[in-house]
Amino acid sequence: MRNSLWRTGAVIALSTVTLAACAGQSGKSDTSASSGGGNTIKVGILHSLSGTMAISEVTVRDAELLAIDEINAAGGVLGKKLEPVVEDGASDWPTFAEKATKLIAQDKVATVFGGWTSASRKAMLPVFEKRKALLWYPVQYEGLESSPYIFYTGATTNQQIVPGLDYLKEKGKKKLFLVGSDYVFPRTANKIIKAYAAANGMEVLGEEYTPLGHTEYSTLVNKITEAKPDAVFNTLNGDSNVAFFKQLKSAGVSAEQMPVMSVSVAEEEVKGIGVDNVAGQLVAWNYYQTTDTPANQKFVAAFKAKYGADKVTSDPMEAGYNAVYLWAEAAKKAGSTDVEAVKKAAGGVSLDRPEGKVTIDGDNQHVYKTARIGVVQPDGQIKEVWNSGEPIKPDPYLKTYSWAGGLV
Amino acid sequence: MEGVLNQLPIGLSIGAVLLLIALGLTFTFGQMGVINMAHGEFIMAGAYTAFLLQSVGFLVALPAAFVVAGLMGLVLERTLIRRFYGRPLDTLLLTWGVSLMLQQLARDLFGAPNVQVVSPAWLRGGLGILPYNRLFIMALAVLSVLAIWAYMHRTGQGRRMRAVMQNRRLAATSGIDTGRVDQRTFFIGSGLAGVAGVALTLIGPVGPTLGTYYIVDAFLVVVAGGLGQLRGAVLAAIGLGLLNSYAEFWSDASLAKVIVFVAIIGFLQIRPQGLFFVRSRALT
Numbered sequence: 020m021r022n023s024l025w026r027t028g029a030v031i032a033l034s035t036v037t038l039a040a041c042a043g044q045s046g047k048s049d050t051s052a053s054s055g056g057g058n059t060i061k062v063g064i065l066h067s068l069s070g071t072m073a074i075s076e077v078t079v080r081d082a083e084l085l086a087i088d089e090i091n092a093a094g095g096v097l098g099k100k101l102e103p104v105v106e107d108g109a110s111d112w113p114t115f116a117e118k119a120t121k122l123i124a125q126d127k128v129a130t131v132f133g134g135w136t137s138a139s140r141k142a143m144l145p146v147f148e149k150r151k152a153l154l155w156y157p158v159q160y161e162g163l164e165s166s167p168y169i170f171y172t173g174a175t176t177n178q179q180i181v182p183g184l185d186y187l188k189e190k191g192k193k194k195l196f197l198v199g200s201d202y203v204f205p206r207t208a209n210k211i212i213k214a215y216a217a218a219n220g221m222e223v224l225g226e227e228y229t230p231l232g233h234t235e236y237s238t239l240v241n242k243i244t245e246a247k248p249d250a251v252f253n254t255l256n257g258d259s260n261v262a263f264f265k266q267l268k269s270a271g272v273s274a275e276q277m278p279v280m281s282v283s284v285a286e287e288e289v290k291g292i293g294v295d296n297v298a299g300q301l302v303a304w305n306y307y308q309t310t311d312t313p314a315n316q317k318f319v320a321a322f323k324a325k326y327g328a329d330k331v332t333s334d335p336m337e338a339g340y341n342a343v344y345l346w347a348e349a350a351k352k353a354g355s356t357d358v359e360a361v362k363k364a365a366g367g368v369s370l371d372r373p374e375g376k377v378t379i380d381g382d383n384q385h386v387y388k389t390a391r392i393g394v395v396q397p398d399g400q401i402k403e404v405w406n407s408g409e410p411i412k413p414d415p416y417l418k419t420y421s422w423a424g425g426l427v
Numbered sequence: 428m429e430g431v432l433n434q435l436p437i438g439l440s441i442g443a444v445l446l447l448i449a450l451g452l453t454f455t456f457g458q459m460g461v462i463n464m465a466h467g468e469f470i471m472a473g474a475y476t477a478f479l480l481q482s483v484g485f486l487v488a489l490p491a492a493f494v495v496a497g498l499m500g501l502v503l504e505r506t507l508i509r510r511f512y513g514r515p516l517d518t519l520l521l522t523w524g525v526s527l528m529l530q531q532l533a534r535d536l537f538g539a540p541n542v543q544v545v546s547p548a549w550l551r552g553g554l555g556i557l558p559y560n561r562l563f564i565m566a567l568a569v570l571s572v573l574a575i576w577a578y579m580h581r582t583g584q585g586r587r588m589r590a591v592m593q594n595r596r597l598a599a600t601s602g603i604d605t606g607r608v609d610q611r612t613f614f615i616g617s618g619l620a621g622v623a624g625v626a627l628t629l630i631g632p633v634g635p636t637l638g639t640y641y642i643v644d645a646f647l648v649v650v651a652g653g654l655g656q657l658r659g660a661v662l663a664a665i666g667l668g669l670l671n672s673y674a675e676f677w678s679d680a681s682l683a684k685v686i687v688f689v690a691i692i693g694f695l696q697i698r699p700q701g702l703f704f705v706r707s708r709a710l711t
Contacts, residue, residue, distance in 0.1 A: 069531065071636050073539040094571050203679050219444045229680035233442070234631040238675040238683075241556065245430040258640070261541055261632035269551070269558035269630070289543025291632060 059102040063122035065133030070110025072177040076135045082336035086343035112142035119143045123152045129356040159337035161207035165383040172342040175415040182390035183303035192249035199254035201228035218422030234262040240270045253281040264296045274299030283332035294399045304334040305388040306374035307401040314374035385413030433556040434672045440561040442668025443568040447623040448641045449648035454616030457655030458592040462519040467638020469496040469617045473624020474633045482630020485547040492621035527704035533635040541634040560629040651702030
């Protein structure tokens, strides 16, 4: 008995060592690509590389590492190469705060690119504010926030959700059904949607939330088909989208009779859901792999060259990719990587990015972005069917919308 | 009104899903007392088997997944679990660790994003409120239960399995090789998880964390049904399926989960051993 216990212990110890070695190796390969002796600027990358959010966040990390490689190849920032320090938030919000502290205090990074869920951002926010460090957050979110130590390169609500609603209204969809995951983003988004609907003569027939990771949607589909809405507004996040669209499709509900407008389904998710289950449905973003700009052709080609021809690019990846460039541009303008100097220089920094022209709004540290509505195509790509024509000024508190008065 | 009526077949189909994911666990947890947290990852292994065998055919994936997941279970039993029999809390930690490792393994092999498993053409469309893929899952659940029942009650192996479950020491003194019975039980229990995984590709995501979405429900069915009781598992799955269906219909998905948990806690206060249990004189 004693003997076998020892053996078990040895097996566990051995596998731990092996795992640690693997982890160490992959961490090294991430950083060694661009470390160039002592004359480097360290930047932190903090995404979930394990756990339920890894599915999405790993792709953003890849895009950010690509941007760092490209910037280094072009000579770096202020004559120095960037050296990424990659940490794993592990889909666990306290871990995000802990790793952020480590990056700031121990690695002394100039800035951090990271986060996906609002929960992870809210966990990191006090860390960055207390230590006066910079975070670049690359994902569309629910707005109503403007931390002086965070730059938001994804869309706020008036650059994604409001244009999505405008589009549905334009198409004569008057009766909506709201479906979302049960956490801060969908609940806040739906508050905004209900205020918009009330002011624009639209009717909300139902509002349903399911826990994150929920996979049983037959009851919800039954409720939706019974309510007979003109369209569904979908703020589900993560794997639930797969179950929802599979079960909606097999219930015989087609995109023509009842379109679903999604704000968390991009090219990467389309692959996992299965194209035949989601083709014809609507999505609202600021960027698609098919967006026709010279910068995007370069981005897509470089991403495929680095990570494989079967890889797709998506809105959050592009926003993460932009974040690195915007920070580098602000640092060049400031002539320093000092946080306060970069913050001061960032306002008005404007670049031609894959999604088109993006400009940092110095007041709220969000970014001017063009809203784009797309339709999922049978080949898994998304075709743009509408755009806002010009970059929309970010308005995280919806101050310029009269109907949003009661929300803030 | 139509919606209310629709919830009945929907509840039954939810019950069929619950039954499929819990069947394997009635063996490994119910009969052997192993709290196998890696059960969900055997489901995942089955789903990935369906993914890999897409070009060969969906029906081929069912037996293939049974063997793949079964062998994984057998390896787990031989290398680790057999050293921890009679120490349920240790197996809980142990198998939880194994489940994390298997999730990471899947991530390394297939990537973090979900993979696409295209449903076979003959499962598209539906009958009334229930799509064919749901009817298929219900049929698969019924077939699995019948097969297990026949195995346990009509074969010598099944008889020995029941003997070991009811009184391990007495079975051993009667000349039954309990070690072999354990291996076989674990193989079948894990294999059934693989079959469930194939079925789940029809309705849910196929990714590294798939198992974590089903593992708690699987344990609920087994606990509510009574450890190792096939008919208990069947009744508990159907009951929970209907409760889930109507609770969600009249409230929402989050509240429905709460209602189901409260109902099970209340039920276990009245019947701590579940719906059915074996009266045994074994000193366990």
